[in-house]
Amino acid sequence: MSTTTLDHSVKALAAIEGSDTQAPLRDGSTTRYVNFDYAASAPALCSVVERISQLLQTYSSVHRGAGYASQVTTKAYETARGQVADFVGAGNEHCLIFTRNTTDSLNLLARCVPGKVVVLDLEHHSNLLPWNDVHVVRGANTLAATISRVETALKDTRAVLLAVTGASNVTGEILPIGELAEIAHRHGARIAVDGAQLVPHRRVDITATGIDYLAFSGHKTYAPFGSGVLVGLRDWLDAADPYLAGGGAVLNVTADDVKWAPAPARHEGGSPNVLGAAALAAACVEIESLGDAVVSHEATLTEQLRDGLSEIPGVHTLKIFADSTDAVGVVSFVVDGHQAAEVAAHLSAEYGIGVRDGRFCAHPLLDRLGHGSGAVRASLGLGSSSADVDLLLAALRAL
Incomplete structure (x- = not known):
């Protein structure tokens, strides 16, 4: 258009x-x-609702069924994963996990982070509260001064992750994510972006921008069917304990031991929200077409x-x-x-x-x-x- x-x-x-x-x-x-x-x-x-109505005709189990409906549903779920990954510029080194929302995604990531996290005081609570070992940087009156404070904090704390919002949910102001990613990497840290307010409104390419982890919600991206996304580098996600222990997250279970699957299955225990994933993918496809x-x-x-x-x-x-x-x-x-x-x-x-x-x-x-x-x-x-x-x-x- x-x-x-x-x-x-x-x-x-x-x-x-x-x-x-x-x-x-x-x-x-x-x-x-x-x-x-x-x-x-x-x-x-409307295109999201149409996609849901279509998928309901063959809705069935995912990954565990040989029947026709199960095959169609499994394909729809994994196709959705690929479409959302493409929408945010994910590469082969990235893993995309479907969650419930941005808060769920950041709580999942918090369980995987092997060290201190630096955040700003302007964050939504979903990016303030989950972290186990956190250093909060008080923002200054200018972006330039705030970025300087962030760099000092990364240097002094030797944090392994900088977690920042892409766009403020209070004022809409967009942070310079590419610059912050470069600063984080310079100091040996990774960067996670709360993209809840940014992704529905601006093109986000995590590979081009240098984002290591991106979280966002379907309900803010015109797909209010209970889905969210965490996409990012695989190593931390594979090394962490499963977010939800249960069926689908395992390779083998005995009475005495369990061998967990790698991500994304490792953190998607239980029957997944197929409709939510498909809805979000449909929204991403339409937004990209605009x-x-x-x-x-x-x-x-x-x-x-x-x-x-x-x-x-x-x-x-x-x-x-x-x-x-x-x-x-x-x-x-x-x-x-x-x-x-x-x-x-x-x-x-x-x-x-x-x-x-x-x-x-x-x-x-x-x-x-x-x-x-x-x-x-x-x-x-x-x-x-x-x-x-x-x-x-x-x-x-x-x-």
Whole structure:
């Protein structure tokens, strides 16, 4: 789809389930639901739902059945693994494990890390809490100063892993992952990226960028069927104890001993979420087919939203770094004289607009930014339009 033919006022970039959902208003009427909560959970692509419906016709066991339906299901599962691996630029040295979500992926990786981990204080809790031996770096007011602090921490702690977000779930600001990967490798460490907010919105090539481990979620990538991904270098994954001990994770079991399978089977014990894996693969295929139109679409709407918010008296947007220049479509703000929950409830009850309010599972960052009581977050996606942004801005002006 050419970006030059996109009418941002009336068209979404891709077919989204629930785009005509009606929301009840305070006065008893209904209106079209306007979704500004993509950063929490994105709606399903219609192509994803179609893929699920197709696969349900032959759904069966995986890896353990000789019957036709089992063969079809096994092929669908492993084909999905290859499609998702290709989507993120994985090479032969990488292993892709299907999980439940980003939190699950990072908890799995935490069990495999043979040493200290360095993280930033701006991380989502899923990248703060799992690590057993962690050093938290307090971010500075600029990216440049923050990167310098990260390098000092890697040098002083002799950490084996730097774990960072690809894009903030609070402000959408994108970190320079390639530069951070080079710094980590220079100091003998690997880099893991929480890609939950980055992967659905920007092309991520782990081989080209130097990412050693990447985690992301299906429910943020237009495939809300309970899937997630951890993809990365095999050696740590093969050396660690199985994440889930059970059938499928073994090569042989006796009454006295067990021989575990190598990854990915080593960490995928039990019957896998075939539908979730296939759904995520279908979403990846469609997003890739859209190409640069995804970035163009969201950049246009994000600029419209940020510019509009800046013109409303009493509305203040949040920003982590004074020198950051790139962000995905996530914008958080506060409104003078109003609690975040009050603003969110007003937008829903009066206009049918869905936003997120609170601390976004990033409490240390909100505290550092001076908004420990919470903020309002508006996040954009493939189904967003210029008309949606205009409605949100009008609602805030009225408030």
